[in-house]
Amino acid sequence: MVVLRRVLGDELRRLRTSQKRTLRDVSATARVSLGYLSEVERGHKEPSSELLSAICQALDTPLSSVLISVGTEIAALEKATAPVPLHSRETTPAVTSAPEVVAAA
Amino acid sequence: MVVLRRVLGDELRRLRTSQKRTLRDVSATARVSLGYLSEVERGHKEPSSELLSAICQALDTPLSSVLISVGTEIAALEKATAPVPLHSRETTPAVTSAPEVVAAA
Numbered sequence: 587m588v589v590l591r592r593v594l595g596d597e598l599r600r601l602r603t604s605q606k607r608t609l610r611d612v613s614a615t616a617r618v619s620l621g622y623l624s625e626v627e628r629g630h631k632e633p634s635s636e637l638l639s640a641i642c643q644a645l646d647t648p649l650s651s652v653l654i655s656v657g658t659e660i661a662a663l664e665k666a667t668a669p670v671p672l673h674s675r676e677t678t679p680a681v682t683s684a685p686e687v688v689a690a691a
Numbered sequence: 692m693v694v695l696r697r698v699l700g701d702e703l704r705r706l707r708t709s710q711k712r713t714l715r716d717v718s719a720t721a722r723v724s725l726g727y728l729s730e731v732e733r734g735h736k737e738p739s740s741e742l743l744s745a746i747c748q749a750l751d752t753p754l755s756s757v758l759i760s761v762g763t764e765i766a767a768l769e770k771a772t773a774p775v776p777l778h779s780r781e782t783t784p785a786v787t788s789a790p791e792v793v794a795a796a
Contacts, residue, residue, distance in 0.1 A: 588744070632740060634696075639692065649693065649765055651762070654766070660755040660758060661756075
């Protein structure tokens with residue numbers, strides 16, 4: 587299952603490291619503890635709306651932009667983990683197909 | 692300040708009512724309590740990643756689609772509530788502008 591807080595944490599870490607900034611710097615600017623920010627980045631803690639806003643502000647990135655990036659990344663993951671529909675057997679038959687099943691179709 | 696959980700709650704309520712479904716129906720499908728779903732829709736509670744996924748699934752809507760809608764709505768709100776830059780005084784001077792300030796510029 588796609589877990590929002592993990593994808594969100596990855597995006598926040600990606601933004602911070604692309605700006606070559608430390609956890610210490612961003613956590614101080616956002617007025618959150620360094621340990622808390624680290625837990626959020628690792629997808630271990632769910633930040634409240636207020637704390638997520640403060641972290642985005644510290645990263646000079648609009649909250650909207652972070653949400654749209656996370657939504658786009660989750661869309662790709664949803665596609666990758668979507669269950670294969672049953673009728674795909676008809677178009678891509680298994681190499682070891684049982685002849686009696688084919689005959690019955 | 693734009694509060695994520697309020698915009699998210701509005702979006703979840705909009706989806707549910709557009710499907711003409713009740714809180715009772717969606718909360719039962721998502722296996723969350725009716726009171727909890729109502730609090731989430733009103734922006735009073737922050738749903739965890741798992742509960743948000745369950746609510747989206749109950750609404751037959753991908754989490755990614757909800758996040759992108761919420762991000763887009765927040766982008767419009769950020770634009771509407773953005774502070775007016777200082778240099779806009781030059782193009783739209785106040786009616787009661789102080790002459791000495793203008794002279795100093």
